Amino acid sequence: MAKSPDRNIRRASPSRTRQHLRHGLVVGLVVLVGLGVAIAAAVLLQRQLTSDEGASGDRFVVADLPDALALPEAPRYVALGDSFSAGLGIAPAAAEQPGCGRSTNNYPNLLARRIQAATLVDATCAGASTAAYYDVQATSDPLGPPPQRDAITRDTDLVTVALGGNDDDIFGTLIDRCPKVASLDPEGSPCVDSLDVDLLARAEEVRGRVLDVLRDIRQRAPDAVILYVGYPMIFEGDTCAAMGFAAGDAAYASKVFARIDEVQREAAAKADVPFINLRSATVGRGICGEDPLVAGFEPTAFSAAAWHAGSEMAGFVADTLASVLTVG
Structure with a gap:
């Protein structure tokens, strides 16, 4: 036999039931909207973090990076190079080696910070050529920095x-002379025409010198x-106001x-040393690019030194190098 309903149970009226349903729907919608906003905010935040990683993330792709290279914990790190590596114009300036x-x-x-190096010996110096690897470099310091290889x-x-x-003042010749004579023939190549040296031939000589440096390091x-x-x-073939080269000279500088x-x-490959190809990764970001990473003949908001890159480039390079190194 079925049990009879409990007379003490209170039954909700139809109108009260509808009110509860409406209230539940409103609360549910608020929760869903809030969740959607939170998810959207998280996605936007992630995108912003990706775009602010100091030129890493999706903004640059370096081709043919080596497989992970092992370092011991707290490695000893030596940096060799010229003004590009020294970070000329990036604040703050280091006190040592005027x-x-x-x-x-x-x-x-x-x-060094990313890999938690125990020691960084920064031997980089603006104006350094491969000769500075072997000899004291002439700078504003009368004593000059010691040969860079002494750090190894x-x-x-x-x-x-x-x-x-x-080497052989290749870069200096271009940036010192070409803007000065550009007005003589803006569509031509007054700088190249006035040179008594072949900078392309000088560039060829760099191959053997770099190979010798790498072999000595090893x-x-x-x-x-x-x-x-x-x-x-740096130079991509076209000229612009920031570069100040005649059109033909800009094309020559790019070559x-x-x-x-x-x-x-080629020298790195012959020495069995990984080459980090930044040039191909930064196409469109040279002096005349829409969003340049390298300043022209005048300092810019992103670089305090003319003809040089700023902190965004430094962060990109550090991130790229760190990505191919494993510590410990």
Whole structure:
């Protein structure tokens, strides 16, 4: 026999039931909307974080990076190079070695922090050529910095090197002379026409010098990881107000630095040293790019030094190098 309903149970009226349903729907909608907003905010935040990683993330892609290279914990790191590696114009300036234009936020310093290096010996110096690897470099300091190779010891774990653009005053000749004569023939090549040297031929000579440097590094630090860091895109063939070159001279400058990049890459391959190809990763970001990373003949908001990159480039290089290194 079925049980009879409990007379003490209160039954909700139809109107009260509808009120509860409406209230529940409103609460549910509020929760769903809030959840949607939270998810959207998280996605936007992630995108913002990706875009603010100091030129890493999706903004640049370096081709042909090596597989992970092992370093011991608290490695000893030596950085060799010219003004690009020294971080000329990036604040704050390092106090040691006057005349070299080093920054404490250049990519060697940023990389040392990322890999938790026990020691960073930053031997980079503005104006350095491959000759500065072997000899005292002439700077505003009467004593000059010591040969860069003196920083390398047998217990060195990591060496980064970027030299060659200043050999035989290749870079200096372009940036010192070409803007001065551009007005003589803006559509022509007054700078190239006035030179008594072939900068493309000079660029060819860099190959053997870089190879000799890399072989000497290997002899001095036989167990070290060595990375050769190429130059970013500087000249891309076109001219603009920021560059101040005549059209033909801008095209020539692009060929010269494309050749330097090529011979550096060939020398690194012959020495069995990974080459970090920044030039191809920064196409469209040279002096005349829509969003340049390298300043022209005047300092800019992103670079306090004319003809040089700023902190965004330093962060990108440090992130790229760190990505191919494993510590411990």
